[in-house]
Amino acid sequence: MDEEKIIEFINNNIKIKNKDVILGPGDDTAVLKYDATNYLLLTTDSVVENVHFKRDHATLYQIGKKAMAVNLSDISAMGGTPLYALVSVGFPDGTKNIVAPLLRGMEKMSSLYNFDIVGGNISKAPVLFIDVTMAGIVEKKYLKLRSGACVGDNIYVTGKLGGTILKKHLNIVPRIKESRILIKRVNVTSMMDISDGLSTDLTRLAKASKTGFRLWLDKVPTSADAIKMSSSKKEAIAHALNDGEDYELLFTVPSSCKKDVPAKIGNTIVTCVGVITEERKFEGVYQDEVVKIEPSGFSHF
């Protein structure tokens, strides 16, 4: 069973009973009743030793930051603002020197993104794992789902993609600020974060929106590290399409609103990379040739 199938199986077998659940599993966060103006967002994500990091390649401070960043990215994907985090840590034996630097990394993110660590749990475990649950809020009018893309919408990404394994995966900058600016200024129809590679996540967005897409492959912004890892432009694009852990925003905007989309937000570039299509095909165009896009991003299984 691959990751996608497991998730599908789980989502099909969960029965939502409570009317306060606006949106259950299937998007970047759950969406729940909160107050008159806002929804509550809840999401969880874990980093596991030897799966998401190796301790001889990453400091504990970086791992603590990363555990928070991947969850902040989910909150940003909904248009939200982070509020609270809970942290569950599995510690292998000999924990003495783990706690302090890990916590320092988490607290760093907590002050950068202005949320509170309000609870947690520690347990023995054969390898280090950190599971974070993040709560946030979003104004009802600004909530963005991955299912809102419409035929003819343009597809955008923030930042440059690919090659994150070299450096960026340990220094993720969740796009909270960019997301908040975008949803206030632009008619964003759908949004999610790119965690498992553009090819995989855009396929998810198109499926959720019951559409297809056409990517302009030579427009896909390739990071310096994706280029460094590649011997051709085509190879760099493949990295940008398929490497995991970009944690950039992927969103759609009606083509009539193209002029509203800023080319840059602070230092973060925003690039139009394709168009949403009616026919449910997942395609790319590279030098006038149409190619099929397979979800080839990072899968855990």
Add this chain to the structure above:
Amino acid sequence: MDEEKIIEFINNNIKIKNKDVILGPGDDTAVLKYDATNYLLLTTDSVVENVHFKRDHATLYQIGKKAMAVNLSDISAMGGTPLYALVSVGFPDGTKNIVAPLLRGMEKMSSLYNFDIVGGNISKAPVLFIDVTMAGIVEKKYLKLRSGACVGDNIYVTGKLGGTILKKHLNIVPRIKESRILIKRVNVTSMMDISDGLSTDLTRLAKASKTGFRLWLDKVPTSADAIKMSSSKKEAIAHALNDGEDYELLFTVPSSCKKDVPAKIGNTIVTCVGVITEERKFEGVYQDEVVKIEPSGFSHF
């Protein structure tokens, strides 16, 4: 560093910034702003293979139930009602037959206790771990903390303690119903759940309340399994004091309100086991002899 020290270190190094945090780490759940009448409760707890269960001793259905039950117990400890759960699962290879029975156990608890599973995450991991975050609410007027015990209050426990390793740890009945009945009928001054053994958790409650306690050891209700595991009454009491995973309620009531405390709620007995003292000593009385009570319950380290 032992578990208590790690938790203390973490709690001392977290700075709460947001005024909507009514209570951060240190009690059974975090307590957060919600609406005019209620607080939001958030808690997280994990079960890890070979630490909290072994797969040849427990079915996956039981493990799924347990992962939910330990979190429900935390919600009950605050006087709350569960609303939502998020589930983060670490899967070892060969997951094919794990997902369905695990989910069935979780869904069983979800329908028994009327909460929704609204999100989750799956990841590869060397052993099976399940980290659940539970959200609940409690009316502001009914919120119960572990820090509220007053000198002279009587100490109560629900159910019978000890010997859970034989059976009960795989069939935990979170005391949601009992907790709701108690807080509405009785002037409960402090409450928590017994997860790491009465000796450990009562010490935590007394420390949080800046008091001591005196336990009447021959009044401590010993489970049939604690008796089965013991060759003397004293040994059975030691099991009741120190075995982990009871998931019963521990609470205090002013002695003037003794008459309000029911002897039984449904099939769950309620027993007065001691008194809160001004002198910060943690003591027990057994056959007229005063003994020191050490926190000897389950520690993860």
